[in-house]
Amino acid sequence: MNGVLKLRWLQSFLKYGDVVWFVVPTFVFKKVGGIEFLLKCDFEISKLPLQLSTFHQQVLLQWKMMFKHNFSPHNVPIWNNRVILSGRKSMFMEEWWHKQIWSITRLLDDNGNVFNLEEFNCKYGIDCLKKNCEKVVRNIPEVLIQLIKNNLSNSSSPRLHKIKIDYVDIVDKKCNNKFLSQYLINTIYPGKTRNTLTLQNFDIAIISKIRTKYLKFPIPPKFKEVHFKMLNNIYPSNEFIKDRFKFDVENCGFCNTNKETTKHLFFECVEVQQLWRRLHNFLSSKSIDMDFFSFQNIQFGLFLNNDNVEFLVNNIIIVTKFYIHKCRFAKCSPSFCALKNEFLLFERCLSKIQNAKAEKLYELMKKFRLVSP
Numbered sequence: 001m002n003g004v005l006k007l008r009w010l011q012s013f014l015k016y017g018d019v020v021w022f023v024v025p026t027f028v029f030k031k032v033g034g035i036e037f038l039l040k041c042d043f044e045i046s047k048l049p050l051q052l053s054t055f056h057q058q059v060l061l062q063w064k065m066m067f068k069h070n071f072s073p074h075n076v077p078i079w080n081n082r083v084i085l086s087g088r089k090s091m092f093m094e095e096w097w098h099k100q101i102w103s104i105t106r107l108l109d110d111n112g113n114v115f116n117l118e119e120f121n122c123k124y125g126i127d128c129l130k131k132n133c134e135k136v137v138r139n140i141p142e143v144l145i146q147l148i149k150n151n152l153s154n155s156s157s158p159r160l161h162k163i164k165i166d167y168v169d170i171v172d173k174k175c176n177n178k179f180l181s182q183y184l185i186n187t188i189y190p191g192k193t194r195n196t197l198t199l200q201n202f203d204i205a206i207i208s209k210i211r212t213k214y215l216k217f218p219i220p221p222k223f224k225e226v227h228f229k230m231l232n233n234i235y236p237s238n239e240f241i242k243d244r245f246k247f248d249v250e251n252c253g254f255c256n257t258n259k260e261t262t263k264h265l266f267f268e269c270v271e272v273q274q275l276w277r278r279l280h281n282f283l284s285s286k287s288i289d290m291d292f293f294s295f296q297n298i299q300f301g302l303f304l305n306n307d308n309v310e311f312l313v314n315n316i317i318i319v320t321k322f323y324i325h326k327c328r329f330a331k332c333s334p335s336f337c338a339l340k341n342e343f344l345l346f347e348r349c350l351s352k353i354q355n356a357k358a359e360k361l362y363e364l365m366k367k368f369r370l371v372s373p
């Protein structure tokens with residue numbers, strides 16, 4: 001399920017934020033205190049002062065759908081708050097945040113009155129400008145301050161909530177695909193439990209392998225997403241969109257003559273066939289012998305006698321599919337030369353990741369000289 005992949009991406013980002021392919025989202029979310037803090041805030045995506053990619057927006061939307069926010073005024077962060085706005089955007093002040101000033105209670109004295117500037121600067125050891133301080137206080141709805149003031153004697157010190165889904169920590173092992181998938185189904189489709197399979201030609205053990213093995217491949221989540229959509233026949237090719245939404249669509253952007261079905265786009269199109277042929281010849285020249293790919297191989301991956309070669313080839317197929325997907329968006333024809341360059345970049349990324357699967361794939365790419373001459 002698509003939602004599960006988005007949440008798995010979020011888990012990986014929370015766990016391995018320092019890995020090289022999270023450099024961009026780390027940089028982006030740092031502007032609002034980092035992803036971990038953001039998930040604890042009562043944010044609204046359209047009000048965040050960030051330029052987010054569609055993928056990151058979808059991840060946050062998925063999180064908002066899954067996460068149930070227990071409202072408690074003195075634990076609500078001021079920052080990234082959908083009702084505390086400055087010029088229609090939520091606020092974030094790094095200096096305050098570093099000083100642990102994130103709750104409204106931090107702005108109030110023991111009697112529930114807002115500190116004056118001198119008291120505030122003295123208490124937190126900062127040198128905040130009067131206009132900034134006034135701006136923050138002005139943007140907090142009066143009703144929120146009153147709510148906290150009225151309950152000041154009963155409330156303990158403010159605490160940020162934990163990032164949990166149905167009482168399970170999102171980075172806990174228990175929060176696996178099965179758990180997320182079931183929770184998502186229960187949340188979005190209460191009462192509906194059947195999972196539709198699109199892999200009827202395989203037996204159950206193989207289906208399970210096809211559905212799960214790639215999740216552990218050391219490839220970026222966006223690559224896996226393209227693979228996931230093809231696997232489940234939900235890749236948004238033009239003909240798919242036409243069938244679902246009755247839109248008028250254009251022909252394949254590579255050849256301009258055929259309808260753009262997913263099969264055509266990723267396999268049958270002359271431009272793409274040539275790419276797969278060259279890739280197949282290239283692999284043969286590196287002593288990786290196998291029959292030419294079928295569409296089924298491209299869609300689901302393939303099974304070979306040698307586990308290592310199977311692992312290598314299936315990763316390469318997913319990288320190639322992502323490259324085709326990228327060419328489609330860039331409206332440029334796929335070229336084998338450019339694909340080899342993608343392999344080069346991919347191998348460089350792998351070399352920087354300390355993880356058994358990444359190291360294994362890196363060694364295999366080296367062994368079969370997929371990048372070096």
Ligand SMILES: [Zn+2]
Pocket residue numbers: 252253254255256257258264265269270271
């Ligand atoms: Zn075509």
